[in-house]
Amino acid sequence: MSATHDHDETPKIFGVMAEFETADQLIDATRAAAAEGYTVMDGYSPYPVGEVADALGFPRSEIGAVMFIGGLCGAGFGFLMQYYLNGIDYPLNVAGKPFFSWPQFAPITWELLVLSAALSGVIGLFALCGLPQPYHPVFNVPQFARATRDRFFLCIEAEDPKFDLATVKAFLGGMNPASIAEVPE
Amino acid sequence: MATMTPSTNLGTKLYEADTKFPPHPEGLVEGNHNLATLGDKIADVSIQITPTPKAWWLFFLVGLTLAQGLVAGVGYLFYLGTGVWGINQPVAWGLAIVNFVWWIGIGHAGTLISAILLLMHQKWRTSLNRFAEAMTIFAVMCAGLFPILHMGRPWLAYWLYPVPVNFAAWPQFRSPLCWDVFAVTTYFTVSAVFWYVGLIPDFAVLRDIARNKLQRGIYGMLAMGWRGSAIHWRRYEKLYLLLAGLGTPLVFSVHTIVSFDFAVSIVPLWHATIFPPFFVAGAIFAGFAMVIWLAVPLRQFYGMSDFITNKHMDFCAKVMLGTGLLVSYGYFCEVWMAWYSHSQIEWDTTMQRIWTGPYWWAYWVLILTNTIIPQFLWIDRIRKNMMALFLIAFSVHIGMWFERYVIIITLSRDNLPSSWGRYAPTEWDYLLFLGTIGMFITLFSLFVRFVPMLSITEMREFLPKAQGGRDGHAVMENAK
Secondary structure: OOHHHHHHHHOEEEEEEEEOOOOOHHEEEEEEEHHHHOOEEEEEEEOOOHHHHHOOOOOOOOOHHHHHHHHHHHHHHHHHHHHHHHOOOOOOOOOOOOOOHHHHHHHHHHHHHHHHHHHHHHHHHHHHHOOOOOOOOOHHOOOHHHHHOOOOEEEEEOOOOOHHHHHHHHHHHOOOOOOOEEEEE | OOOOOOHHHHHOOOOOOOOOOOOOOOOOOOOOOOOHHHHHHHHHHHOOOOOHHHHHHEEEEEEHHHHHHHHHHHHHHHHHHHHOOOOOOOOOOOOHHHHHHHHHHHHHHHHHHHHHHHHOOOOHHHHOOOOOOOHHHOOOOHHHHHHHHHOOOOHHHHHHHOOOOOOOOOOOOOHHHHHHHHHHHHHHEEEEEHHHHHHHHHHHHHHHOOOOHHHHHHHHHHHOOOOOOOHHHHHHHHHHHHHHHHHHHHHHHHHHHHHHHHHHHOOOOOOOOHHHEEEEEEEHHHHHHHHHHHHHHOOOOOHHHHHHHHHHHHHHHHHHHHHHHHHHHHHHHHHHHHOOOOOOHHHHHHHHHHOOOOHOOOOOHHHHHHHHHHHHHOOOHHOOOOHHHHHHEEEEEEEHHHHHHHHHHHHHOOOOOHHHOOOOOOOHHHHHHHHHHHHHHHHHHHHHHOOOOOHHHHHHHHHHHHHOOOOOHHHHHOOH
């Protein structure tokens, strides 16, 4: 695409967004859109609706694996740190116990497991979701403010290989939405 | 206070849905709410639409005044050293440790409500978890001050952590006191993170209904661009469930480790295997008393009885009664084991504690307030009377404080009569304690005013399907 053409093209759109009044409508619409062959889309709701994520083809999140690995690293680090610091680097004789008195290292190992699993989970959530994200096109639609209130939205994005403005609009219009809007990029 | 004022006298909006819904089958939501009215009722407090009740100013100013005691107490302590307290030999652990354990115990109910009740599918947690978690965080902040101040040289507090320092010494990882550092640090961090993750969607709610640029800016930054995407929710729910799964054993481990501070020593009556479960039960007991103390004013002055219903108060009272019985069993067990073990020292120390020693009265205050008075909770009418609940919770606060006091002053009667001593806290001890209470009240008042005090997202999900929700909390089923 050459720069000279940019100014006279119609403004790029991010996608087409339909607004629904209930979670069940959103679930149905997402399933129908998936059946229609759309793949690049997202549902928005004021509270989690698991069926929408299922219909979007995201049956499992990665968070479990992230936290498991994070927890293992924390526990391993915690255990080896205690052994190295109290047993090798600066051996401490406490009540004649062996330097490698592993049962006494259990509490701190456990605490560091929890700490690093929790932190890696939260950092993982932010990283995977791309948060903090100061700008996102969906916020350009005025009625989207109700996505945190009482409305449910489905946005089929222009990236979708099957995306065609008129067809998508007609398709979403058939799902009995409260409103339909083009989402400017 | 016996008859609760309905939410309608808030003056501005009525927060009523247009359609009439049937009452909640389990009585866990009252009023007539849909997704919007429920969110507004909670969020309007944070964005300053709900007029601030006069009582809020009273709480806030009393809290702030008491918090000055903390400033004065810490200032004088730093000026003169720990000699301003009543600690001596043999009672080297004075009020600082009593208050530490008291506060951290109070904190535990917050984690219990958010984490354990979530894992147990207890729907009633939904209305309580947000402010209970706030209570946890503030209580742990108060608790954390005391061991640091008690060190004598608090500016060297970082020595507690394995920071590479130039004199090549490391913490002693075989000591429960060192475990405590890691336990409390982890507990505070994980509680804060769990709280914040729960708050992100609610901050997004506030961002979208903010009344001015400042609110939109601040809440928008805190919401980090949350847009409620289904993919994000899926990760979010999984994280929330796993944090609850980690938080549950964490809360047990933290108070177990706190009890190890005592139980790993060889002081008679401290060196007991009953200590960890006994401490955990006591923590939950005290924590629920504090949840009741916080819920009553929220219902009274912010009209939150739509969401914190009589049913919730009833459940809290029952948990308090149950854990109170566990704690009482602990008291019985201590005396029983001392007698049954045929250990002369254990038995003599027990007799000193409950009958012949100078602090016998403290033991009986504890039995009265922790074991006898909570038995009134068996009566249905008392569990429904907010004033009575409030007073019984007060009794539990006193009792749990005395429990730790009784444990601490065991030090005054050691194995060796020549090293016996007495302990009396000074006014600086008490001032510092009142100061932390002030800090807690101040922080909690600010929390109520600027942060959604109940979880809007979870309450919405909790509403019956006809009212726009998903019929109960579904994290357990949906987290994948």
